[in-house]
Amino acid sequence: MPVADLVLDCRNTHGEGVLWDPRSRRVWWTDIHGKKLWAYDPVSHTSECFKVPARVCCFAPRAQGGLLVAFAEGFALYDVHACARHDLVAFEPDLPGTRLNDGRTDRAGRFVAGGMDEASGQAVSSVWRVDPDLSATRLFGGVSCANATCFSPDGRTLYFADSPRRTLEAIAYEPTTGAVGPRRELGRIEGPGLPDGACTDAQGFIWVAIWEGDRVERWSPDGRLDRTVEVPVHKPTCCAFGGAELDVLFITTSRLGSSEAELERQPTSGGLYAYRPGVCGLEDTPFAG
Numbered sequence: 001m002p003v004a005d006l007v008l009d010c011r012n013t014h015g016e017g018v019l020w021d022p023r024s025r026r027v028w029w030t031d032i033h034g035k036k037l038w039a040y041d042p043v044s045h046t047s048e049c050f051k052v053p054a055r056v057c058c059f060a061p062r063a064q065g066g067l068l069v070a071f072a073e074g075f076a077l078y079d080v081h082a083c084a085r086h087d088l089v090a091f092e093p094d095l096p097g098t099r100l101n102d103g104r105t106d107r108a109g110r111f112v113a114g115g116m117d118e119a120s121g122q123a124v125s126s127v128w129r130v131d132p133d134l135s136a137t138r139l140f141g142g143v144s145c146a147n148a149t150c151f152s153p154d155g156r157t158l159y160f161a162d163s164p165r166r167t168l169e170a171i172a173y174e175p176t177t178g179a180v181g182p183r184r185e186l187g188r189i190e191g192p193g194l195p196d197g198a199c200t201d202a203q204g205f206i207w208v209a210i211w212e213g214d215r216v217e218r219w220s221p222d223g224r225l226d227r228t229v230e231v232p233v234h235k236p237t238c239c240a241f242g243g244a245e246l247d248v249l250f251i252t253t254s255r256l257g258s259s260e261a262e263l264e265r266q267p268t269s270g271g272l273y274a275y276r277p278g279v280c281g282l283e284d285t286p287f288a289g
Contacts, residue, residue: 003230004216004251004275008040008047012270015252016197017058017102019284020242027242027250029272030056032072037080040250040272042243050080058103060111063286068130070113072099075130089136091115091128098125102147102197102238107155109288110178112139114146114160121145121164129178132289139180148198148208152221153282159186159206161195168195168208168219186223189213197238197252202280209236209251216251218277229277233269234262241281249275 012031015038021028026039032055040047055072062068062077069078074090092098097120103113109132115125126141127149148161148168155175161168166189172181186206189195193213200206205226206219214234218226235254242250255263255270263269 001215001228001230002275003232004249004273006232006268006271007042007045007250007274008272009268010038010047010049010271011255011268012036012038012252014237014254014256015270015272016237016254017056018197018238018240018250018252018272019060019104020240020246020250020281021061022283023061025244027240027272028059028061029238029252030059031270032057033256038272042248042274052078052080053083053085055099057100058113060103060105060284060287063109063288068111068287068289070100070103070111074100075111075113075128075136077134088130088134089128092125095124101145102149104149104151104199105285105287106151106158106173106175106178107153107285108175108178109285111287112149112158112178114143114149116143116145123162127160130287130289131178132287134289137178147196148206150198150200150206152200153202153204157221159198159200161198161208163194163196163211166194168198168206170221187219187225189217196236199240200282201241201277202246202282205279207239207249209239211235211237211254216249216275229275231273233266233271233273234258235269236273240284246281246283247276247279249277249281251275
C-alpha cells in the first residue's frame with residue numbers, strides 16, 4: 001500500500017478543512033480546536049499560522065478577497081490579516097449542542113456546509129448552503145456529523161457522508177440553483193474508521209480521509225473502492241489537491257482525543273501529509289459572494 005509523507009510537523013490539535021488557494025499558491029487549513037488557520041507553501045516549504053477568534057470548522061477564499069468562514073456557531077466573512085469578522089447567519093441557535101463541521105464550495109461558488117451534534121451525537125443537525133448574496137438556505141436535516149462534502153466535476157452531484165453511518169452518499173445537485181434532489185448510497189466504509197473530509201479529482205473519483213482508520217480511500221463515481229493510501233498516523237481528517245499542477249494530495253490529521261501513549265507512538269499526529277497519486281485534482285471555486 002502506498003504511504004503519504006509528512007510535509008509539515010505542525011502537530012495541530014485538530015487539523016481540518018484543507019484546500020488549495022491558487023492566488024496565494026499555498027495550502028490552507030484550519031486547526032479547529034487550536035483556533036488557528038494555517039498556510040503552507042509547497043515550493044519554499046515554509047508555513048504561517050494565524051490566530052482566529054473562535055473555532056473555524058471549514059472555510060473558503062472569496063473571489064473578492066478574504067474568506068467565507070464557518071465558525072462553530074455560524075457563517076461569517078473574515079479577513080485573516082486584519083482579524084476582522086462580519087457575522088452573517090447563526091447556525092442552529094435553537095440547538096446549543098450543535099456546531100458547523102465540514103464544507104466546501106460548489107462549482108458555481110456557493111458554499112455548502114453541514115453540522116454535527118457535539119453534545120449527544122444524535123442526528124439533529126443539518127446541511128446549509130450560503131449563496132453569493134450572503135443568504136443561507138437549509139438543504140436537509142437528520143445529520144449527526146456532516147463530512148465528505150465535495151462535488152463532481154460537472155457540479156451535478158454532491159458527495160456527502162454522515163460519519164457514524166459509515167456510508168458515502170451521492171446526492172443529485174442542481175448546479176444552476178444549488179437545490180438538492182434524490183440521494184443514493186455510493187459505498188460503505190469497511191474496516192476500521194469513519195469517513196471524514198473529502199475531495200474529487202479531475203477524473204471524478206472521490207478521495208475520502210478515514211478518521212481513526214490510518215488511510216485515505218479513493219472511490220469511483222459508480223461506487224467502487226479504487227485504491228487506498230496509508231497515512232502513518234491514526235486520525236486523517238481531510239484531503240485536497242494542491243501544488244502548481246494540482247498533482248499533490250494534501251492530508252490533514254488530528255491529535256484530538258489521543259492518549260499520551262498514542263502520541264508517543266505517533267508523535268507527528270496533527271501534521272500535514274502529502275501523496276502524489278498520479279492523477280490531478282480540480283481547483284475549488286472561490287466563494288462568489
